[in-house]
Amino acid sequence: MSRRLRKSKYKWATDFEFKIVDGGLPEPLCMACIELNTGKKLLIWRDELLSMKEPPFPCGDDTLVLAYYASAEMGCFLALGWDFPVHLVDLYAEFRNLTNGLTPPSGSGLPGAMVHFGLDCEGAIAKDAMRKLILSKDEFSADEQRRILEYCMSDAVACGQLYNKMCDGLAEHSLLRGEYMKAAATVERNGIPIDVESYRTLVSRWAGIKTDLVGDIDRNFGVYEGTTFKVKRFTDWCRRNHIVWPILASGYPRPDDDTFRAMAALHPSLWPLRELRATLSQFRTFKLPVGGDDRNRCLLSVFSSVTGRNQPSSSKFIFGQSVWVRSLIQAPPGCAVGYIDWEQQEFGVAAALSGDVAMQRAYLSGDPYIGFAILASAAPVGATKQSHPVIRERFKVATLAVQYCMTEQGLAESLGIPTIEARELLELHHRCFPGFWKWSDSAVDYALLNNHINTVFGWELHVTATTNLRTLRNYPMQGNGAELMRLACIYGTQRGVKICAPVHDAFLIEAPLDKIDDAILTMQAAMADASAAVLGGFRLRSEAKVFRHPARFLDPRGTLMWNTVNGLLHPSQYCKEGPGNTASPVSLFIKSI
DNA sequence: TCTATATCACCC
DNA sequence: AAACGGGTGATATAGA
Numbered sequence: 050m051s052r053r054l055r056k057s058k059y060k061w062a063t064d065f066e067f068k069i070v071d072g073g074l075p076e077p078l079c080m081a082c083i084e085l086n087t088g089k090k091l092l093i094w095r096d097e098l099l100s101m102k103e104p105p106f107p108c109g110d111d112t113l114v115l116a117y118y119a120s121a122e123m124g125c126f127l128a129l130g131w132d133f134p135v136h137l138v139d140l141y142a143e144f145r146n147l148t149n150g151l152t153p154p155s156g157s158g159l160p161g162a163m164v165h166f167g168l169d170c171e172g173a174i175a176k177d178a179m180r181k182l183i184l185s186k187d188e189f190s191a192d193e194q195r196r197i198l199e200y201c202m203s204d205a206v207a208c209g210q211l212y213n214k215m216c217d218g219l220a221e222h223s224l225l226r227g228e229y230m231k232a233a234a235t236v237e238r239n240g241i242p243i244d245v246e247s248y249r250t251l252v253s254r255w256a257g258i259k260t261d262l263v264g265d266i267d268r269n270f271g272v273y274e275g276t277t278f279k280v281k282r283f284t285d286w287c288r289r290n291h292i293v294w295p296i297l298a299s300g301y302p303r304p305d306d307d308t309f310r311a312m313a314a315l316h317p318s319l320w321p322l323r324e325l326r327a328t329l330s331q332f333r334t335f336k337l338p339v340g341g342d343d344r345n346r347c348l349l350s351v352f353s354s355v356t357g358r359n360q361p362s363s364s365k366f367i368f369g370q371s372v373w374v375r376s377l378i379q380a381p382p383g384c385a386v387g388y389i390d391w392e393q394q395e396f397g398v399a400a401a402l403s404g405d406v407a408m409q410r411a412y413l414s415g416d417p418y419i420g421f422a423i424l425a426s427a428a429p430v431g432a433t434k435q436s437h438p439v440i441r442e443r444f445k446v447a448t449l450a451v452q453y454c455m456t457e458q459g460l461a462e463s464l465g466i467p468t469i470e471a472r473e474l475l476e477l478h479h480r481c482f483p484g485f486w487k488w489s490d491s492a493v494d495y496a497l498l499n500n501h502i503n504t505v506f507g508w509e510l511h512v513t514a515t516t517n518l519r520t521l522r523n524y525p526m527q528g529n530g531a532e533l534m535r536l537a538c539i540y541g542t543q544r545g546v547k548i549c550a551p552v553h554d555a556f557l558i559e560a561p562l563d564k565i566d567d568a569i570l571t572m573q574a575a576m577a578d579a580s581a582a583v584l585g586g587f588r589l590r591s592e593a594k595v596f597r598h599p600a601r602f603l604d605p606r607g608t609l610m611w612n613t614v615n616g617l618l619h620p621s622q623y624c625k626e627g628p629g630n631t632a633s634p635v636s637l638f639i640k641s642i
Numbered sequence: 643t644c645t646a647t648a649t650c651a652c653c654c
Numbered sequence: 655a656a657a658c659g660g661g662t663g664a665t666a667t668a669g670a
Contacts, residue, residue: 280666297649301667305650330651333664354660358654363662369653394654395659453658463658523659530654531660553654553660645670653661 051221057113057136060085061106062209064116065125066183066201072340073240073347077125078183079198081205082106085115085212090205092198098129108134117141117159117208119227120351123234137227138219140211145352146226147218150501150511163207166214170207222507226352229535232542233351233359240344241367241549241557242386243337244379244601250618251377252335258617259332266325269318278326280304292316306330331371331610338365343381349551356524357508357531359551368552373607373614378557378596385565385597389572390555392590393417394533395452395526397580401587402505402525405484409587418445425477447474452526454519493521504528505583506536530554532583533576540575548572562597569593 063082067075077098082091082105091105104126108114112134116122119139126133144153144162155161163170179200182193189197259276267273272282284302287294294302294312306327313319337345345367353360363369367378380386391397396417400408411420419437422428422444428437443464450460461471479486496502500512502524508531510516510524534551541548541556546568550557556576560568573591580589596602 277666299648301649303649304666327651330664333651356660358660360661363653364664366653366662369662371652390654450658453660455659456657459658517659519657519659527654527660555654643670645668647666647668649665649667651662651664654659 051219051224053136053221053224054113054138054216054219056111058086058111059106060113060115060209060212062115062205062212063122064201064205064208065122066179066197067121067125067128068184072338072342072344074238074340075121075124075128077128079201080105080125081198081202083202083205083209085209090202092202094194094198101129101131104131104134108132110135112136113138115140115208115212117162117204117211119230120234120237120349123231124238127234127238133231136224137230138212138223139227139230140208140215142226142230142352143215143219143223144211146507146509147215148511149355149357149509150513150516159204159207159211162211166211168207168210168214220507225506225539226535228539229351232535232538232548233349235542236538236548236551237346237349239547239549239559240340240342240346241378242381242384242559243339243343243345243367244377245339245343248337248339248377251614254618255332255335258614259329261617262325262328262332266321270322272322276329278304290316290318292319331373333371334364335370335374336364337367337370354531355510355520356527357504357535358527358553359534366550368550368557371607371610372604373610375602375604375607376611378602379600380559380596380598382598384559384561385595386549386602387558387560387565387569387572387593387595388555388602389558389569389576389591389593390552391533391576391580392592394530394554394589396448397587397589398526398529398533398584399452399485399489401580401584402529403482403485403488405482405488408482408485415590416441418442418448421448421478421481424481427477443474447471447478451475451478452523454522489522489525492525493518496521496524502528504532506532508532529583533579533589536582537572537576537579540579541572544571544575546572546575565595565597569595 061082061084063080065080066078068078070076078095080093080098083089084106093105106112113136114134115138117139118141119137123133140162141157145157148157148165153161153165155164160170160176179197183197263273263276270286272279272286280301295308297303309319309323309326313323338347339345347361347365349359349361351359361369367374378386393412397412400412407424411417411424414420416434418441419428419432419434422437422440423430423432427444428440434441446464447460457468457472457475460474461468464471492502496512501509502512502521503509508528512521534553537556538548538551547559548556549559556572558568558572573593576591577588580587
């Protein structure tokens, strides 16, 4: 155990019960705490909690606060206007780290952790029923209140028991992860500003747009029932039109877009159907939680993936949707949002941690892909993205392929080049960056010999017989990339930047119009400092974009779709009726993509 | 009508 | 056995 953990005089295990109201904000219902040295217990109901200006025990330097999934507890601290505790350990993060790569038989929740350590968790059995009761109403009878408080205390006690089982394994890094839980709670509370008017219009027209799209195109095919694509009808259509469709091992026609594209190239009459399917796939269900304050909030699901990344629900988090949906992000009046992403984060991580000097030079040259191409003598010194776009693309894809451990066949496929040329590209990578490969091989060897692999700050993956070797290869880049993101999130929030969302290698931030430029600089410094801390002094660059109200978020990959969606929502503005133009908005829309 | 499975699309 | 890492979620089909 680390010195700082040991010297904590008080250890308070805490748990809150709360309701999630209005698009994702927690509303505390009660709090239970137990001090582990003395056994002193505190149990506080809503009315009293709301009147408290600070936590019921001092949260200073000599106190360690414990919780299970602490972003919830810290969210309640924020809701109550309390300062965060100085020292926090989240036993969820620690349990995830302890069992990462294994599958705890009862999951990674509090009951699962209790089972793992052979602790009695009878109290946990009623969890679903209690959550249901808590969410079902606003006022509780005396008996219900008693049961909720009892349940809350049982979780705090469980948290304390868990601490006693886990404390020997805790380290300085546990406190770092605790810091991240505070930052995550702050970010979850901030949320993402949404143009709610456009959002509501979109939601209300959603089903109608889909129906119109299908109706307009499927007239000529008859392969849909409602808005559902029917394989049987499609195979019949193919037979009638003498088209032999590629099939899967299961005997079903290959339904993916690549196949549709290829087949449409052979049979041009198929194009509208391909366009329809591609469009519908970008119109999946749409249920972002947006509060009355026009902000999208959801759980970030921190430490959820094996590499330690956040993994928020893609349906509840606007950055999990198709990129065009991001145009619903709009800073409120008088404010701006900034989107800051690390440039070639994983390449930079690999260059720094492997110590490969050529790779570091390629990164520092400003364009690693061109740098690689020049080093490989595939482009002349002085080549740029503009002068050698095709070469650059090849070396870019090859660079990413290396990070994902792609085979030469896979690379050939994705670049549309012969396998022998793909092999040559991969060999060039080995030749140009031998230090990287030595480091990467060593990391995998170590992991296989010792059955674990770690990031620089101790996020560990347990290696089993079934661990994918490509996962191991990729782990140092992705896992340390996640460390970068967590540390930058901590630094950013500590320095007062309003972070709305982390997006793996990027952040969305927000500030008043006159403060946004400073906020961007502060966040970029936080990101560079984080990279230096994780990468032994190597500072990664970042790139920033700013969108000032009333401008909305813009991603070039999504602008076409965004514009066409708007064309459907507001046809009068986009599609003038007239004798020479009888095409429906839907056909125009399909033609535009 | 519900669940399980396969496959795909989207994100980084 | 496949040959692209980490994910969430939607859709379509088959089977209970």
